[in-house]
Amino acid sequence: MSPGGSTDGRVVAITGACTFLGTELIRRLEEDRRYRRILALDVRQPPSIAASPSGSGNGAPQGAGGKTQFVKIDLTQPTIDAEIATLLDREQVDTVVHGAFLSHPTHATEWAHELEDVGTMHVLNACASSQPRRLVMVSTTLVYGAYPQNPNFLTEDAELRGHRDSRFVNDKVRAEKQAARFAREHPDTEVAVLRFAPILGPTVSNMFTRFFSRPVVPTMMGHDPLMQFVHEQDAAWALKLAVDSTATGPFNIVGKGVLPYTTVLAMMGRVPVPMPYLVARQLAKALWAMQVFDSSPGLLDFLLYLCVGDGARARDLLGFAPRLGIKRTIQDFIGVAPDDGATDVARAQG
Amino acid sequence: MSKILGDNPFDDDEPTAVKKAPASEDDAAADASPDGDAGDAADGFDGDGDEWSASSVPDAVRWPAGHDMPIDVDDDVFLGEEAVVPPGEYGRTHGSTIHEFPEAEMRELERRVDAQRTPAFPLDMRNRVGMGFLWKRWRQLAMLGRSDVVDDFGRDPRATARWEPVLDFLYSKWFRVETAGLEHIPATGPALLVGNHAGTLPYDSAMLVHAVRRDHPARRDVRPLVEDAVFHLPWLGPLINRIGGVRACPENAERLLSRDELIAVFPEGTKGMGKLWRDRYRLQRFGRGGFVKLALRTGAPLIPVAIVGAEEATPMVAKVTWFAKSVGIPWIPVTPTFPWLGPVGLLPLPAKWMIQVGEPFDLGVHDPDAANDRLLVGRLAEAVRARIQDMVDEVRGRRKSPIG
Numbered sequence: 237m238s239p240g241g242s243t244d245g246r247v248v249a250i251t252g253a254c255t256f257l258g259t260e261l262i263r264r265l266e267e268d269r270r271y272r273r274i275l276a277l278d279v280r281q282p283p284s285i286a287a288s289p290s291g292s293g294n295g296a297p298q299g300a301g302g303k304t305q306f307v308k309i310d311l312t313q314p315t316i317d318a319e320i321a322t323l324l325d326r327e328q329v330d331t332v333v334h335g336a337f338l339s340h341p342t343h344a345t346e347w348a349h350e351l352e353d354v355g356t357m358h359v360l361n362a363c364a365s366s367q368p369r370r371l372v373m374v375s376t377t378l379v380y381g382a383y384p385q386n387p388n389f390l391t392e393d394a395e396l397r398g399h400r401d402s403r404f405v406n407d408k409v410r411a412e413k414q415a416a417r418f419a420r421e422h423p424d425t426e427v428a429v430l431r432f433a434p435i436l437g438p439t440v441s442n443m444f445t446r447f448f449s450r451p452v453v454p455t456m457m458g459h460d461p462l463m464q465f466v467h468e469q470d471a472a473w474a475l476k477l478a479v480d481s482t483a484t485g486p487f488n489i490v491g492k493g494v495l496p497y498t499t500v501l502a503m504m505g506r507v508p509v510p511m512p513y514l515v516a517r518q519l520a521k522a523l524w525a526m527q528v529f530d531s532s533p534g535l536l537d538f539l540l541y542l543c544v545g546d547g548a549r550a551r552d553l554l555g556f557a558p559r560l561g562i563k564r565t566i567q568d569f570i571g572v573a574p575d576d577g578a579t580d581v582a583r584a585q586g
Numbered sequence: 587m588s589k590i591l592g593d594n595p596f597d598d599d600e601p602t603a604v605k606k607a608p609a610s611e612d613d614a615a616a617d618a619s620p621d622g623d624a625g626d627a628a629d630g631f632d633g634d635g636d637e638w639s640a641s642s643v644p645d646a647v648r649w650p651a652g653h654d655m656p657i658d659v660d661d662d663v664f665l666g667e668e669a670v671v672p673p674g675e676y677g678r679t680h681g682s683t684i685h686e687f688p689e690a691e692m693r694e695l696e697r698r699v700d701a702q703r704t705p706a707f708p709l710d711m712r713n714r715v716g717m718g719f720l721w722k723r724w725r726q727l728a729m730l731g732r733s734d735v736v737d738d739f740g741r742d743p744r745a746t747a748r749w750e751p752v753l754d755f756l757y758s759k760w761f762r763v764e765t766a767g768l769e770h771i772p773a774t775g776p777a778l779l780v781g782n783h784a785g786t787l788p789y790d791s792a793m794l795v796h797a798v799r800r801d802h803p804a805r806r807d808v809r810p811l812v813e814d815a816v817f818h819l820p821w822l823g824p825l826i827n828r829i830g831g832v833r834a835c836p837e838n839a840e841r842l843l844s845r846d847e848l849i850a851v852f853p854e855g856t857k858g859m860g861k862l863w864r865d866r867y868r869l870q871r872f873g874r875g876g877f878v879k880l881a882l883r884t885g886a887p888l889i890p891v892a893i894v895g896a897e898e899a900t901p902m903v904a905k906v907t908w909f910a911k912s913v914g915i916p917w918i919p920v921t922p923t924f925p926w927l928g929p930v931g932l933l934p935l936p937a938k939w940m941i942q943v944g945e946p947f948d949l950g951v952h953d954p955d956a957a958n959d960r961l962l963v964g965r966l967a968e969a970v971r972a973r974i975q976d977m978v979d980e981v982r983g984r985r986k987s988p989i990g
Contacts, residue, residue, distance in 0.1 A: 384818050387837035388739050458820020460827075462740045495736055496824065502728030505721050541818075563734050 245272030248479060249320075249329045249368075251311065251359060252336030253278040256440040257374055257432075260472035261333060261479065262304055270480075275327060277309040277320070278336070311336055311355030312347065320362035329366070331479055334359045335374040337411070339442035341404035341532045343524075349407055356411035360418045363425060370426045371418075372478045377431045377488060379409045382461070382541040389546035392431070392486040402534030412486075419484065426484045430475060433490040433545055436569040437468025443531060448569070453501055454516055454539070455508040460498050461542040466491040467560040467568065474556045483553040488545030493562040497539060503566050513540060736828070739809065739838070745828040753796045756789070760936050761895060762990065765797040767943035773804035776843040776886040777946075779850040780877055782869050782974050783858030784896035786919040788816055788826075789934055794850055794891060795830065797941055809842050810850040811835075815859075815916050836876055843884045850891075851877045853967070856916055860905060866897035867982060869975045875960075875967035878949075882957040882966075887946040890970060892977035895939030898988040900924075900932075938990025942981045944973065 248265055252258045253276030262282065265271045276282055307323060309316060324332065336355055342348050356373075363371055380390045381397035398409035412429060419427035434444040444465070447453065466474075466489055474489040501508045511519070516536055523529030550556040560568070733744035757763050771777060781794060791810035798808045811834035817823045832838050834851065842849050852858060853872040861870065881888040905917035923931035947970060956962055 384814060385835070387835050387841075388832065389837070389841060391837075458824070459818075460824035462736070462827075493735070494738060494740065495734070496732075496740065496742070496828070499729075499732050499734065499736070499742075502725065502732065503734055505725040505728070507724075 245270055246331055247271075247273045247275070247327055247329045248331045248333060249275040249277060249324060249327070250333040250335060251277045251309065251355075252334070252374070253282045253306070254280060255335050255337070255339065255374075256435070256442070256468065257472060257475050258282065258333075258335050260468075261335075261475050264472065264476045265479070266303055268476075271303065273327065274304040275323070275329065276304050276306045277323075278306070279308065279310050281306045281308075311358055312350040316355075317358040317361035317365075320359060321365040324362055324366040324368060330369040331372065332359065332363055332368050332370070333372045333374075333475070333479060334415075335475075337374055337376075337408060338404065340446065341402070341443060341530065341535070343527055343530075345403045349403065352407035353410045353414075356414050360414055364418065364422060367422070367424060370479070370482070371415075371428070372475070373411070373415050373427070373429045374475070375408055375412050375429050375431045375486075376405075377433050377464075377490065377543060377545040378405045378538070379412055379431060380543050380545070381405065382538040382543040384541050386542055386544075388462070388542065389544055390488070391546045392488060392549050399534045399537060402532050404532055405534070416486075426482055428478050428481070428484055429486040430478055430550075431486060431488050431545060432471050432474075433464045433466040433488070435468050435471045436465045436565050437471075438568055438571065440468040440471075443535070445569070447531060448500075448504055448506065451507060452509055453506045454536075455498060455501070455510050456513050456516060456536065456539045457510045459513070459540045460496045461538075461540065462494040462544055463497050463500050463542075463562075464490055464494050464544045465562055465565050466558060467565040470556075470558040470560055473559075474550065474554065477554045477556050481554050485549070485553075487550040487554055487556075488547050489550055489556065490545045490547040491558045491560060491562055491565055494544055495562050495566075500566060503563070504570050732828075739830075739832045739842070740827040741809075741830045742828040745825075746830060749825075749829050753792055754800070756934075757793055757796045757800065760934070761789075761793065761899065761939040763793055763797060763895070763939040763941060765801055765941040765943070767945075768798065768802045770889055770943050770945055771798060771802055771806065771848065772887065773802075773806070774846065776846050776884060777848050778843070778877060778881050778886050778888045779808065779848065779891050779943075780888060780970055780974065781850060781852050781891035781893050782867075782978055783852035783854040784861060784866070784893070785859060785900040785934070786902055786921065786924070787822070787900065787932060787934075788812060788852075788859070789899060790893045790896040791831075791850055791852060793896075793939060794893060794941060798848070806848050808848050808850045811839060811852070813852070813855045813859075815856045819915065836880060839877075839880050840884065843880065843886050853877050853971075860917060861897070861902070862905070863897070863901045863903050866901075867894070867978050869971050869978070872967045872971045875963040878963045878966045878970070879957040881947075881949050882952055882963070883954050885950070885954065888949060888970065889946045890944040890974045890977060892942045892944070892974055892981050893939070894941075894978060894981045894985060895937045895988070898937035899934035899939070901935070937988050938985060940981050940985055942977050944977050947973075 248271055250258050250261060253262060258276070258278070259282050262274055262276060265274050309320060309323075313319075323329070334356065336359075337352055338348055360371075377390070379396045379398055380386065380394055381399050383397060386394075396409045396412055398406045415427055415429055419425070435442060436444060436448070470491060471489060474487075478487065495503075498508060513536070517533055520529060520531070520533035520536055524531075524533050547556070547558070731744060731748055733742050736742045771779070779794065779798075781790065784790060788810070791812070795808040795810055798806050807830065809830055809832050812823075812826055812831040813834050817826065817831065817833045827833075832842065832849075834855070839849055839851070853876070854870040855873055857870040861868070877888070880886070900919070900921055902919045902921055904920040906920060907917045910916060910918045918925070921931065923933075923935070925931065947966075949966070952962070
């Protein structure tokens with residue numbers, strides 16, 4: 237908690253600096269005096285620090301702050317691990333945040349595999365060589381997979397089953413398994429993995445926000461699983477907490493409360509189109525193959541069975557308690573002002 | 587409907603305060619713009635110029651100035667907040683606001699563009715045609731009969747209330763349930779009701795839940811644990827979940843007990859439901875004793891319950907398995923009514939029901955570690971089964987006739 241202190245402050249390197257969480261984290265770290273330098277690693281310059289050299293107007297400090305430096309790093313390059321290791325050593329980076337993951341399935345599955353699975357290997361190789369004090373990795377609760385056997389709340393020690401035919405999810409599972417092995421083999425580095433529930437919010441863009449932005453949304457006939465979201469600001473706050481903290485291990489970063497899928501759609505005013513699972517699956521497969529539809533068909537399972545994480549570990553060890561309930565998160569996402577002051581969770585419990 | 591970055595058809599309250607001065611470039615671009623958007627051009631204040639800012643970038647400025655956000659904002663800056671201009675400022679700051687909040691504004695716009703959260707033409711119809719009222723009405727209609735808050739396990743209070751009369755009709759009129767021994771259920775604290783299971787559909791757990799809610803002095807809510815075969819049935823599964831059912835698994839049971847809930851388990855599971863008419867009231871193997879382990883670990887009292895009547899309500903004379911597996915259910919029941927009358931045949935016959943709640947088992951003599959002693963667990967499970975079998979036989983003897 238001591239700003240300054242004996243050390244000059246921490247140095248953080250962030251891969252995937254252009255992602256939503258990356259930019260939000262940079263913004264928060266810029267405002268925190270405990271952090272001396274931030275290295276933004278990505279293939280392109282994050283917009284927030286692009287403005288820094290030619291600050292228009294009076295050149296406000298935030299966002300464009302002097303702490304952040306952009307370094308072009310492409311994790312799909314074969315020898316990038318050595319490059320990152322050199323960078324980490326030279327800049328004396330003590331915390332690595334690995335957030336270079338796709339927020340949306342892509343048809344370029346080979347490239348996605350190189351970026352997420354192999355890219356994680358590169359980052360971990362670099363960390364193994366330069367031994368930073370802390371490594372924080374971004375993941376999602378999708379890695380648990382939606383299965384009929386799931387309990388209502390999945391704790392962090394649940395098996396990471398991924399999904400049988402979603403490479404989008406399975407690449408993340410593989411990245412997580414690598415991180416777990418790295419944590420075992422390098423006990424000197426604190427490894428924390430944040431599994432984010434689907435992030436919703438007015439500014440974030442990911443597969444969920446795109447999915448729920450459509451006016452017409454499929455539902456699986458006769459199925460109505462409980463859904464869980466985390467607000468984008470809560471998610472960014474949790475990531476900052478994880479960088480600050482010394483806690484290790486996986487953490488579910490989830491919002492307060494759950495809602496049935498159809499209720500979520502009703503609150504958003506989307507038109508549900510019930511489809512038999514088998515039909516929807518074939519349709520999604522066809523549309524995916526034709527590159528019309530941008531969600532891989534395997535993800536339909538998340539409309540069938542629930543995949544809800546338990547946030548107790550993050551609450552106890554990271555001190556992260558989500559500030560927005562699921563109802564407010566949805567309202568914020570669709571842009572409706574809250575109807576009353578009472579939080580939905582308070583009413584659910586009272 | 588006068589936000590700079592597009593209007594929001596879902597806005598319940600007219601955002602009177604949100605008069606956001608347009609960027610000065612807008613004025614220049616106004617002439618070049620190809621179309622006037624119905625919504626924004628109408629209020630004649632700004633924004634009709636740039637198609638991109640007016641219609642296709644929705645919802646960026648979210649918080650009308652009148653609304654204080656009811657959450658504590660300590661270190662987080664919500665962009666919308668700082669981008670809102672107080673109403674009086676509108677005239678004076680026209681064209682200059684952008685310089686007051688350059689970062690927030692630009693960051694927001696860049697994000698929107700990067701993210702391509704801008705639906706393509708047919709999809710942004712809602713923003714183009716001023717049919718906000720229609721979508722608002724649609725949302726109201728869609729929320730009918732469901733509440734916007736469910737508890738952690740998915741029980742919807744409004745749906746529960748809606749189905750309550752149906753259950754009560756079944757309970758008091760159709761089955762004429764006689765319940766005895768409810769005083770054995772504690773008024774507070776966790777407890778495990780262990781019952782025998784029968785019937786093609788879990789009417790027995792519904793009746794047990796209703797009995798406790800209706801006749802127990804504390805009106806306690808029972809959370810029945812529902813086996814997978816039923817919980818994942820299309821339509822029925824979600825319905826059961828909305829009115830309080832929870833998927834049966836040790837994690838869920840333990841979580842419920844740790845919240846001092848009263849849960850009902852039917853250890854026979856699908857084996858109990860799959861009994862044929864000739865095996866009626868003959869209790870099947872009690873699972874693998876998971877409920878005993880649960881009671882030992884959590885120290886929750888284990889209360890046996892005998893339910894008589896479910897067998898006659900849906901007498902299953904045969905079950906078809908060869909076709910059912912491919913549909914995803916363990917079997918298709920054949921009752922005197924079921925496949926022949928269609929879905930109507932799934933309605934239960936008006937048998938006479940009796941529910942007897944027995945004295946709690948005293949498991950306090952065992953310490954929680956005993957849950958790992960498999961032989962002990964097996965013995966206790968068998969003891970509970972035998973007790974419930976005795977209770978069932980006793981209650982059947984008391985009941986005058988199955989149609990009573």
